[in-house]
Amino acid sequence: MEKTILDVQNLRIRYGGSTTEAVRGVSFTLGRERLGIVGESGSGKSTVGRALLRLLPGATITADMLRFDEVDLLSLSEKEMLKVRGRRMSMILQDPKFSLNPIRRVGDQVAETYLRHFKCSRREAHEKAVAMLEAVKIRDAERVFKQYPHEISGGMGQRVMIAMMLLADPDLVIADEPTSALDVTVRLQVLTILDSLVRDRGIGLIMISHDLNLVRNFCDRVLIMYAGKVVETLKAVELDQARHPYTQGLLAAQPRIGGTRQPLAVLDRRPEWLEENA
Amino acid sequence: MLFRRLRVAGFAGQLGSIAITLLGLLMLTFFIGRLMPVDPVRAMVGEDATRETYEQVYASLGLDRPLYEQFVYYLGDVLTGDFGTSIRTGQPVIQDILHVMPATIELATFAIIIGALLGVSMGVLAAVNKDRWPDHLVRVFSLFGHSMPIFWTGMIALIVFYAHLGLVGGSGRMDQFYIGLVEDRTGFLLIDSLMAGEMDVFWSALNHLILPAALLGYSSSAYITRMTRSFMLDQLGQEYVTTARVKGLSQRQTIWLHAFGNIRVQLVTIIALAYGSLLEGAVLIETVFAWPGFGQYLTSNLIIGDMNAVMTCVLIVGVIFIGLNLLSDILYRIFDPRTR
Amino acid sequence: MTADTHTRSLPGWLIALKNIVVFLMRSPTSLFGLAVLAILVLTAVFAPLIATHDPYVQALGNVLQPPGNGHLFGTDELGRDIFSRLVYGARITLTIIFLVSIVVGPIGLVIGTSAGYLGGKFDTVMMRITDIFLSFPSLILSLAFVAALGPSLNNAIIAIALTSWPPIARLARAEAMTFRKADYIAAARLQGASTSRIIVKSIMPMCLPSVLIRLTLNMATVILTAAGLGFLGLGAQPPMPEWGAMIATGRRYMLDSWWLVTFPGVSILSVSLAFNLLGDGLRDALDPKQMNRR
Numbered sequence: 070m071e072k073t074i075l076d077v078q079n080l081r082i083r084y085g086g087s088t089t090e091a092v093r094g095v096s097f098t099l100g101r102e103r104l105g106i107v108g109e110s111g112s113g114k115s116t117v118g119r120a121l122l123r124l125l126p127g128a129t130i131t132a133d134m135l136r137f138d139e140v141d142l143l144s145l146s147e148k149e150m151l152k153v154r155g156r157r158m159s160m161i162l163q164d165p166k167f168s169l170n171p172i173r174r175v176g177d178q179v180a181e182t183y184l185r186h187f188k189c190s191r192r193e194a195h196e197k198a199v200a201m202l203e204a205v206k207i208r209d210a211e212r213v214f215k216q217y218p219h220e221i222s223g224g225m226g227q228r229v230m231i232a233m234m235l236l237a238d239p240d241l242v243i244a245d246e247p248t249s250a251l252d253v254t255v256r257l258q259v260l261t262i263l264d265s266l267v268r269d270r271g272i273g274l275i276m277i278s279h280d281l282n283l284v285r286n287f288c289d290r291v292l293i294m295y296a297g298k299v300v301e302t303l304k305a306v307e308l309d310q311a312r313h314p315y316t317q318g319l320l321a322a323q324p325r326i327g328g329t330r331q332p333l334a335v336l337d338r339r340p341e342w343l344e345e346n347a
Numbered sequence: 348m349l350f351r352r353l354r355v356a357g358f359a360g361q362l363g364s365i366a367i368t369l370l371g372l373l374m375l376t377f378f379i380g381r382l383m384p385v386d387p388v389r390a391m392v393g394e395d396a397t398r399e400t401y402e403q404v405y406a407s408l409g410l411d412r413p414l415y416e417q418f419v420y421y422l423g424d425v426l427t428g429d430f431g432t433s434i435r436t437g438q439p440v441i442q443d444i445l446h447v448m449p450a451t452i453e454l455a456t457f458a459i460i461i462g463a464l465l466g467v468s469m470g471v472l473a474a475v476n477k478d479r480w481p482d483h484l485v486r487v488f489s490l491f492g493h494s495m496p497i498f499w500t501g502m503i504a505l506i507v508f509y510a511h512l513g514l515v516g517g518s519g520r521m522d523q524f525y526i527g528l529v530e531d532r533t534g535f536l537l538i539d540s541l542m543a544g545e546m547d548v549f550w551s552a553l554n555h556l557i558l559p560a561a562l563l564g565y566s567s568s569a570y571i572t573r574m575t576r577s578f579m580l581d582q583l584g585q586e587y588v589t590t591a592r593v594k595g596l597s598q599r600q601t602i603w604l605h606a607f608g609n610i611r612v613q614l615v616t617i618i619a620l621a622y623g624s625l626l627e628g629a630v631l632i633e634t635v636f637a638w639p640g641f642g643q644y645l646t647s648n649l650i651i652g653d654m655n656a657v658m659t660c661v662l663i664v665g666v667i668f669i670g671l672n673l674l675s676d677i678l679y680r681i682f683d684p685r686t687r
Numbered sequence: 688m689t690a691d692t693h694t695r696s697l698p699g700w701l702i703a704l705k706n707i708v709v710f711l712m713r714s715p716t717s718l719f720g721l722a723v724l725a726i727l728v729l730t731a732v733f734a735p736l737i738a739t740h741d742p743y744v745q746a747l748g749n750v751l752q753p754p755g756n757g758h759l760f761g762t763d764e765l766g767r768d769i770f771s772r773l774v775y776g777a778r779i780t781l782t783i784i785f786l787v788s789i790v791v792g793p794i795g796l797v798i799g800t801s802a803g804y805l806g807g808k809f810d811t812v813m814m815r816i817t818d819i820f821l822s823f824p825s826l827i828l829s830l831a832f833v834a835a836l837g838p839s840l841n842n843a844i845i846a847i848a849l850t851s852w853p854p855i856a857r858l859a860r861a862e863a864m865t866f867r868k869a870d871y872i873a874a875a876r877l878q879g880a881s882t883s884r885i886i887v888k889s890i891m892p893m894c895l896p897s898v899l900i901r902l903t904l905n906m907a908t909v910i911l912t913a914a915g916l917g918f919l920g921l922g923a924q925p926p927m928p929e930w931g932a933m934i935a936t937g938r939r940y941m942l943d944s945w946w947l948v949t950f951p952g953v954s955i956l957s958v959s960l961a962f963n964l965l966g967d968g969l970r971d972a973l974d975p976k977q978m979n980r981r
């Protein structure tokens with residue numbers, strides 16, 4: 070692992086109006102690698118992702134360290150943060166049906182990323198956007214450019230989303246369940262496109278997911294979260310050697326092709342995992 | 348193709364239902380007219396007319412016919428544009444109303460511009476600062492505007508801004524001195540005076556317009572504010588807003604370049620509706636400001652009990668209301684790419 | 688044990704009401720609304736005790752006196768004490784509110800629930816009628832009715848009532864339609880309960896709370912319309928101390944004697960603002976998302 074681009078130590082997040090912390094002391098570092106975050110619903114995965122971009126209005130975020138490259142994300146002013154978002158760190162959201170503005174042309178939305186961060190003409194941004202749409206394997210990019218979100222398919226929408234988020238060539242991309250809203254058949258296709266772009270450009274990736282198998286195939290390292298805490302960190306290839314009972318439970322609850330036909334194991338949750346020093 | 352045809356069918360159905368509503372409207376005004384305790388024949392022939400004249404007029408008005416037949420006649424009259432004559436002016440009522448209408452439209456249009464600017468900006472401000480002090484402030488400010496009896500606020504404003512501070516013109520559409528100076532072409536004084544090149548009249552008219560329009564606008568802004576706030580809150584919770592933020596857009600850019608576009612259509616709809624209910628405030632404020640418009644025409648005829656004039660006014664307000672509803676529907680179809 | 692059964696035997700709606708009031712008390716604006724309305728009711732009830740003068744007695748030697756000198760808000764053009772007139776005017780305002788509510792509530796409830804429960808032609812016709820009524824601003828339609836019936840306080844109340852039932856009916860209809868499919872209604876039908884019995888015994892009580900709330904929300908409009916009618920000379924007639932009519936007569940003297948129009952206006956404003964603030968609070972109180980968040 071070369072240089073770390075992200076260093077998170079003891080991150081704690083509390084939503085406004087809530088009495089308990091949604092994230093309770095998460096620590097990890099990230100190089101130019103692909104990190105998976107897995108955990109059940111409500112374990113705080115998205116919250117961590119959004120906190121990195123400081124997109125949690127009203128929430129209280131504290132950490133011993135929240136360093137991205139050379140900048141301290143916690144002390145950055147909102148104005149400086151605007152230069153980080155989209156340009157150096159971006160995020161692919163879950164469902165293209167909702168995460169694209171329904172009344173603006175797809176291409177304009179992609180080009181906007183470029184216009185925001187580089188001094189250039191509209192035409193230049195247009196060309197960049199079209200090239201990027203082609204890079205995510207959209208045929209007839211000029212035509213798609215002019216379409217509205219409701220006119221394109223989900224898989225296409227998610228590729229547009231990827232194009233939009235990679236256009237300014239960021240150092241880190243957070244993908245929050247990038248394919249869970251898609252048809253199983255296009256999932257792999259979209260992930261492959263994302264994977265190859267991230268590898269080619271040497272972009273750091275945080276992939277948030279429910280799906281252990283998917284993370285196993287597309288990530289180098291995996292973080293297992295439970296109730297706002299990281300219970301275990303593993304290399305993807307060593308996932309089977311997980312020691313924590315929760316991870317083992319997760320693995321056991323995965324259906325496998327050709328596996329035994331016994332009922333899937335039910336996740337076992339123990340109250341002691343919730344404790345601060347578990 | 349099928350989809351498009353269905354949409355046309357929907358539109359036709361809507362027109363049909365509007366026609367039914369209009370018919371109902373006519374029925375309502377007709378029957379309110381019949382409720383009147385005043386005897387219309389007596390009003391026409393005078394107290395000491397002979398029994399024969401009375402009967403004659405009675406029959407000539409068709410009052411000896413059954414009610415439904417009278418309604419059919421009324422319907423026929425209305426459809427041919429005959430709304431009867433005004434007792435006071437002796438002119439056809441509709442002509443009188445068309446004559447006073449521009450003054451009211453000028454006032455109401457100015458008012459809705461003020462109300463929309465105020466309401467939309469306050470609504471956005473409140474939504475962005477939900478549950479913080481700007482939100483509470485906006486809520487109280489706009490409810491205050493909604494709660495004031497506008498005829499009273501009008502008087503107080505006249506005392507303060509006209510009598511004491513001398514900042515604005517008083518009652519009427521322009522200073523006494525200028526009346527009759529500008530030829531009545533469109534009826535809209537601002538336009539007429541500009542066309543005639545009479546800048547003094549123009550400024551005087553604007554000076555007289557600003558206070559009643561501001562009050563009307565303020566009172567109508569409460570509804571616009573509330574709706575803007577709730578539309579905006581809806582949008583701010585959407586994922587595409589997060590997308591825009593992730594791309595590095597500031598909060599302001601996100602709101603105006605992304606979220607606002609998505610509430611535009613809804614805003615047009617409610618502003619059209621607010622415009623209709625402005626007419627209500629206009630009736631009262633015109634009385635206070637001696638504004639020679641529709642509202643004053645209506646109230647002055649109410650007092651002398653000229654039912655022809657009153658019912659026609661009511662009918663026209665109803666038609667305007669329905670028309671605005673239809674208009675907002677059409678605008679919806681035009682503006683929203685999803686319905687194109 | 689006894690305490691437990693006691694709380695449990697409290698009717699559900701009373702508990703709900705208590706929760707709502709507690710919620711309202713927590714917001715300063717709603718509290719203001721509640722306070723003003725409490726003052727209004729107390730003033731109306733104890734008017735003879737609060738008023739310093741007889742509201743109708745003229746004192747022609749003492750006209751247009753500015754506030755002070757034994758007249759808290761001054762005197763009007765006939766030398767009557769404005770404060771006392773306002774105090775008695777509270778009774779008129781309360782009467783209007785009360786009468787409109789007891790006319791509009793039942794009419795809206797009956798029409799709305801029957802339309803919603805029965806559906807079909809009756810529903811279509813009824814909704815068409817509400818459409819027609821809703822295509823006028825309420826003041827304009829009230830104007831028309833008063834013009835036809837003749838100007839008086841009673842006619843103004845009738846006119847306002849006639850124009851304010853449609854929104855209530857719409858609301859009741861929407862509610863009734865959601866309850867229509869409920870299992871216990873089907874059960875009642877199977878037991879052979881008649882349609883009118885089902886509507887009266889099962890549907891109406893369910894729709895009642897939201898109708899009551901909607902009535903509260905409408906009160907600000909009712910008060911402003913009544914005042915507007917009074918101002919135009921179509922509502923309460925002199926010498927009744929109705930606030931809108933007081934403004935109308937005070938108008939002639941407003942430049943020199945500001946107190947004639949100022950105090951009645953402030954009274955109208957406070958009461959309608961109180962209802963609006965309360966309505967706003969109620970809206971929040973009944974929004975389940977809001978309720979849980981605080």
Ligand SMILES: Nc1ncnc2c1ncn2[C@@H]1O[C@H](COP(=O)(O)OP(=O)(O)OP(=O)(O)O)[C@@H](O)[C@H]1O
Pocket residue numbers: 084085087091108109110111112113114115116117279
């Ligand atoms: N806006 C919010 N306000 C208050 N609490 C929130 C908010 N968003 C999330 N939470 C809480 O924070 C916790 C973590 O939520 P988060 O969305 O990060 O989970 P997640 O792991 O991404 O779940 P999922 O797999 O369902 O997306 C949950 O308990 C959730 O209830």
Ligand SMILES: [Mg+2]
Pocket residue numbers: 114115116245
């Ligand atoms: Mg999530």
